[in-house]
Amino acid sequence: MSAVYPRLTSTDIRSVRFGRGPWRRGLDPDEVYRFLDRLADEMDLLRRDVRVARDDADRVKAALRSWQTRNARITDGRWRGDRR
Template identity: 45%
Template sequence: MRNFLRPLSWRRIAGPPNQPPAGAYRSASYLPLRPWQVRSRAFARCRRGLDPVEVAAFLDRVAGDLAAAYAEVARSRDETARIKDALREWQSRQAPTARDLARRS
């Protein structure tokens, strides 16, 4: 009986079925949302549902923020690569050559 209830209690704590539990590790197969996915998201309509115009406006705003965040991450990665290349070049210029080591001996 205990083994039967354990999976049920985990599902209750875990939250939505496609989301990992809060604070859980996300696997490499987890892909973050892209702006086009937010913009194209459709919601089920019900009798007293949300205003579709407001939902669309909000999703467009979220997608814009997401696009800006991705652009900033890409810019940061480019800058990091540029700095790493400059550091490697400087280190190779500063490293002693075989001729310098032979003179010291």
């Protein structure tokens, strides 16, 4: 989470309204660019979170495969009546 502002939600994005500039035509460019900067920061955070989650999932999958391989060998021997 950013120290500057809280994480954006889809509702935040859909509900944002930009004010009119002092010339009364169009949106205030500074306000729009501030929001786009915030949105870009949020996207960076989300991409980082996804990368970390994928790395964690890969690590857990590898550990599970290793555990399954080790335990399958032990279990196979017991089922055949082998003594180790």
